[in-house]
Amino acid sequence: MRNGSISYAICFLVLVFGLSGCVTSNNNGDENVSDKPKIINESKTVDDFKVSINVKKSHKEPKIYATITYMGEESEKDIYHGGSVFFFNIYQQDGDFEFMESMTLPLLTTTLIQNEPLRVDLNGIERLKLESGTYKFEATANFSLDSEKVIESKIEIPVYKIEEID
Template identity: 50%
Template sequence: MRRLVLILSIFFMLAFGLFACGTDNSGQSNSNERPNDTEDTKQEGDFEVSINVENENENPEVHATITYIGEKEQKNIYHGGSIFFFNIYQVNGDFEHIGGMNEPLLTTTLKKDEVHKVEFDHPSLDELETGEYEFEAIADFSLDKDNYIDNKREITVSKIVNIK
């Protein structure tokens, strides 16, 4: 699993690196510019998920949001102790925090177009040294309590930031 994550991370870094090397409207090359982040918002079906990292320079504050944008007035989702798994990877280093939870099945009711925010509060945020980090949030939930596996959804968003 760890090897797969490493291979996928390298692939995405290379892919984003190639797209970042282009030209702007002036015709000047911008290959020395680096994008500030990767994807920070994603919409899949009736759900929009985002990650936000604030105070990048000192004690970062990380949270993820999920918003139901479907046709109904509200939607129940079923998940473990939290809707989100939070992971942190040091881009050019060895630091890695893989989130996990071991809780009973919980229900959250999402109201249409209302943002549901989940904070990532973990001691590892205080341990980050200067460097570049990828913060990842994985919304992991099901739409059916009785048939959890067949109705499971995983929506991943991430953001790369420099910690100074």
């Protein structure tokens, strides 16, 4: 009789834990009722810098821009970078389109003001003639904090957003 009770208890525990493994949660209480993934603006904070990418749909072409915000203790911070603080890339998720921006301009200095975002737009997206589809829009902040040791003190902060284009 004792072995029977233990067997029932073990079966009950296996059943309870087995069923609880079938439940999924997204930890924020929001329910995603569609098949599509949630699409959000992506931001990332590294050290004293917050980087974000934004994709705004319009009736013609999307508008893509990235921001970098210095959140440190100083009132301003100089950063050193190529022609732009950001490299922009676009990858079609349901096709084979790729756009990868390159930078060949000389070293520039930008002064970031504490808690004031610096906005950089991706210009010329209309020339890319994006077809309908799902795209990963990526912006990588690429800068240095030391003009004498640019390579050694390089910081890269990538962010992305996935968006459907009609």
